Amino acid sequence: MNNKDSVGIVEPSSASFKDPLLLECGKELKGFELVYETYGKLNNENSNAVLICHALSGNHHAAGYHKDSEKRAGWWDSLIGPNKAIDTNKYFVVSPNNLGGCHGTTGPISINPDTNKIFGPNFPVLTVRDWTNSQAMLADHLNIKAWHAVIGGSLGGMQALDWSIAYPERIKKAGVIAAAPKLSAQNIAFNEVARQAITSDPDYQEGNYLLENTSPKSGLRLARMVGHITYLSDESMKSKFGRELKEEKLGFGFDAEFQVESYLRHQGDVFSDTFDANTYLLMTKVLDYFDPADEFNGDLMKAFEPILAQILVLSFSSDWRFSPSRSKEITDALIGVKKKVSHIEIESSLGHDSFLFPEERYVEVLKAFLGSPS
Amino acid sequence: MNNKDSVGIVEPSSASFKDPLLLECGKELKGFELVYETYGKLNNENSNAVLICHALSGNHHAAGYHKDSEKRAGWWDSLIGPNKAIDTNKYFVVSPNNLGGCHGTTGPISINPDTNKIFGPNFPVLTVRDWTNSQAMLADHLNIKAWHAVIGGSLGGMQALDWSIAYPERIKKAGVIAAAPKLSAQNIAFNEVARQAITSDPDYQEGNYLLENTSPKSGLRLARMVGHITYLSDESMKSKFGRELKEEKLGFGFDAEFQVESYLRHQGDVFSDTFDANTYLLMTKVLDYFDPADEFNGDLMKAFEPILAQILVLSFSSDWRFSPSRSKEITDALIGVKKKVSHIEIESSLGHDSFLFPEERYVEVLKAFLGSPS
Numbered sequence: 001m002n003n004k005d006s007v008g009i010v011e012p013s014s015a016s017f018k019d020p021l022l023l024e025c026g027k028e029l030k031g032f033e034l035v036y037e038t039y040g041k042l043n044n045e046n047s048n049a050v051l052i053c054h055a056l057s058g059n060h061h062a063a064g065y066h067k068d069s070e071k072r073a074g075w076w077d078s079l080i081g082p083n084k085a086i087d088t089n090k091y092f093v094v095s096p097n098n099l100g101g102c103h104g105t106t107g108p109i110s111i112n113p114d115t116n117k118i119f120g121p122n123f124p125v126l127t128v129r130d131w132t133n134s135q136a137m138l139a140d141h142l143n144i145k146a147w148h149a150v151i152g153g154s155l156g157g158m159q160a161l162d163w164s165i166a167y168p169e170r171i172k173k174a175g176v177i178a179a180a181p182k183l184s185a186q187n188i189a190f191n192e193v194a195r196q197a198i199t200s201d202p203d204y205q206e207g208n209y210l211l212e213n214t215s216p217k218s219g220l221r222l223a224r225m226v227g228h229i230t231y232l233s234d235e236s237m238k239s240k241f242g243r244e245l246k247e248e249k250l251g252f253g254f255d256a257e258f259q260v261e262s263y264l265r266h267q268g269d270v271f272s273d274t275f276d277a278n279t280y281l282l283m284t285k286v287l288d289y290f291d292p293a294d295e296f297n298g299d300l301m302k303a304f305e306p307i308l309a310q311i312l313v314l315s316f317s318s319d320w321r322f323s324p325s326r327s328k329e330i331t332d333a334l335i336g337v338k339k340k341v342s343h344i345e346i347e348s349s350l351g352h353d354s355f356l357f358p359e360e361r362y363v364e365v366l367k368a369f370l371g372s373p374s
Numbered sequence: 375m376n377n378k379d380s381v382g383i384v385e386p387s388s389a390s391f392k393d394p395l396l397l398e399c400g401k402e403l404k405g406f407e408l409v410y411e412t413y414g415k416l417n418n419e420n421s422n423a424v425l426i427c428h429a430l431s432g433n434h435h436a437a438g439y440h441k442d443s444e445k446r447a448g449w450w451d452s453l454i455g456p457n458k459a460i461d462t463n464k465y466f467v468v469s470p471n472n473l474g475g476c477h478g479t480t481g482p483i484s485i486n487p488d489t490n491k492i493f494g495p496n497f498p499v500l501t502v503r504d505w506t507n508s509q510a511m512l513a514d515h516l517n518i519k520a521w522h523a524v525i526g527g528s529l530g531g532m533q534a535l536d537w538s539i540a541y542p543e544r545i546k547k548a549g550v551i552a553a554a555p556k557l558s559a560q561n562i563a564f565n566e567v568a569r570q571a572i573t574s575d576p577d578y579q580e581g582n583y584l585l586e587n588t589s590p591k592s593g594l595r596l597a598r599m600v601g602h603i604t605y606l607s608d609e610s611m612k613s614k615f616g617r618e619l620k621e622e623k624l625g626f627g628f629d630a631e632f633q634v635e636s637y638l639r640h641q642g643d644v645f646s647d648t649f650d651a652n653t654y655l656l657m658t659k660v661l662d663y664f665d666p667a668d669e670f671n672g673d674l675m676k677a678f679e680p681i682l683a684q685i686l687v688l689s690f691s692s693d694w695r696f697s698p699s700r701s702k703e704i705t706d707a708l709i710g711v712k713k714k715v716s717h718i719e720i721e722s723s724l725g726h727d728s729f730l731f732p733e734e735r736y737v738e739v740l741k742a743f744l745g746s747p748s
Contacts, residue, residue, distance in 0.1 A: 025626035125626040185611035185634045186603060192635045193599045195628065196642075200592045202576060218574045225567045226600055229560060237559035243665065250663060252399035252499040254569065254655060258662065260559045261566045268570075281628060288632065289624060291617065320694075 007039040010064035024127040035104030036096035040088035048373035049144045052095040053152030053159035060097035078358040085366040102276035121207025151175035153355030168308040177314040178355040180326035182291035191284040194223035221268035233318035233351030300333035312369040313343040316354035381413040384438035389515045398501040409478030410470035414462035422747035423518045426469040427526030427533035434471035452732040459740040476650035495581020502536045525549035527729030542682040551688040552729040554700035556665035565658040568597035595642035607692035607725030674707035686743040687717040690728035
């Protein structure tokens with residue numbers, strides 16, 4: 001723990017749901033566990049709750065530390081805490097690990113009650129709507145009738161948007177950050193390379209690697225490396241690494257010699273040690289499938305008709321994964337159906353990952369948007 | 375053969391060099407073979423020769439057909455031929471397979487005369503300058519004192535640029551198309567993912583797959599898939615595939631279901647059937663290492679001092695692999711040292727691959743630039 005402005009030591013909770021959850025794929029989960037963390041206090045009116053939605057590889061540990069010795073705080077600690085953008089002195093912040101995750105919530109590494117074996121590759125393919133529905137059950141469990149706000153970046157922003165469509169009465173504000181109304185063919189293509197890297201690893205064992213006591217680490221490592229490139233901007237990579245060599249001279253061999261090579265290998269190694277491959281596959285599919293306009297013949301305005309929430313769409317200038325023009329698609333459709341929306345583009349050189357960093361204007365915009373709980 | 379404007383049936387030639395070639399890595403090739411094709415006729419003054427330099431996965435088969443039954447013409451057939459941009463009625467076009475290649479020229483799949491075994495992973499790591507030097511030996515072999523032009527796209531453009539630096543007296547015009555003065559950290563990062571995909575394939579066998587009777591097809595396939603994404607623009611992928619599904623409904627599984635997924639898998643399959651993995655690794659390293667300014671403390675103008683050739687720098691609006699701004703770096707440095715340069719940006723939605731397609735303005739610009747042999 002190395003951060004005085006943090007929420008401090010936090011402990012995850014778990015909610016157990018016995019009722020079956022009908023999924024969009026047509027299958028049913030007989031019951032499930034959601035692991036989550038909370039920061040700050042729920043007020044007497046239960047009106048100050050803010051739901052945090054995580055992205056592809058995130059989890060419930062968004063702020064604070066699990067123990068004193070933990071070196072890195074939760075993934076959004078720079079924005080969640082006392083007096084921070086998402087101010088835990090004002091809000092009761094709820095951060096779940098999504099269904100299908102690998103950090104405690106029911107997912108591919110959980111036991112399938114039908115077979116008493118690990119789900120593995122048989123865990124159903126999910127959608128953002130499935131997550132929204134399960135998060136609504138968590139809201140019930142916590143006696144939260146309506147969220148003051150639902151906020152997330154990237155895939156998290158898609159959840160915030162979906163909340164405003166699926167449960168218009170239960171969400172006052174939606175913070176849709178660094179997101180898109182659906183993936184582009186290029187986005188899907190990058191996800192497909194990641195999936196192929198995992199499933200073509202011989203240790204993937206058709207998804208049954210845990211039963212077979214293997215681990216498709218090599219494939220997961222590649223998947224993360226390619227993903228990581230899309231999270232950074234060309235500019236941020238340039239300022240971070242340029243063409244700096246590890247040694248003074250070219251090696252004329254295939255060891256990592258440019259610093260960006262070592263960095264990527266390291267990122268891949270760390271990730272593949274801690275993340276479940278089937279969960280990763282699942283999360284990429286959730287991304288690919290997100291397309292609220294699909295059931296309206298591609299008409300995003302129709303999809304947005306039910307929305308009552310006030311919506312903040314935030315994009316970052318150097319984000320090429322979900323570029324500002326993708327945010328503009330969301331904004332334009334919301335304007336088209338006269339919804340309460342503002343779109344702010346933040347100047348940042350950090351690419352898609354910008355949403356993780358507390359750039360001053362970004363923080364101010366979030367603070368102003370969240371305002372005070374009624 | 376399905377193209378009447380083609381150079382028709384062509385037959386590759388081979389030049390055998392007995393003299394040793396000292397490489398930039400410090401090693402020596404005792405001798406080597408260069409496979410090449412020629413189109414058109416060398417004039418009496420030997421002044422109409424045009425050298426074509428291929429890119430990462432290209433080879434000497436740039437135009438025409440090897441036999442009547444061949445379905446696809448050479449890789450630049452749309453630009454090389456009678457009355458085409460590179461007009462074989464006017465020029466004697468020479469198109470070699472680069473050293474380190476896998477289509478007949480000495481490379482990793484050749485026999486190492488020192489060991490009488492396949493070079494495999496022991497083939498020396500090359501640089502663009504090594505290629506330029508070997509191509510100069512080919513020019514000698516063909517009695518070509520000076521090229522009317524050296525032209526290439528992508529890595530081929532880097533060779534054209536290097537020719538103008540290394541042999542200023544032997545090149546009248548250089549066509550530097552869709553290139554960059556050096557790779558960015560992001561470019562290197564994509565290459566690194568490709569290399570890791572290949573070398574982490576268990577069938578790679580530390581590069582000795584041919585001896586071990588295996589083939590790192592799975593890694594090479596992934597490498598090609600990720601490369602392919604960078605050759606296309608987001609826009610061209612959108613118009614080619616959008617989010618079209620192969621079947622009418624989402625499959626909620628991991629079979630290829632978006633058309634872009636099948637396309638990428640197919641591209642990867644075809645490529646991994648026909649290309650050598652060690653050659654691919656080598657080619658990515660040649661790209662990473664290209665940096666003519668390096669020996670001048672990063673001063674590109676200094677590197678360009680020796681140039682005498684007239685240079686055409688061509689970029690394409692939707693190319694994000696080597697964006698127009700990278701071409702501008704080349705142009706600005708050439709202007710800085712008062713060289714004969716023009717820079718044209720072609721509007722095209724086809725991304726980096728634009729250089730392969732005969733867009734009208736592109737063709738006209740090339741024709742005007744090449745002019746008439748003196």
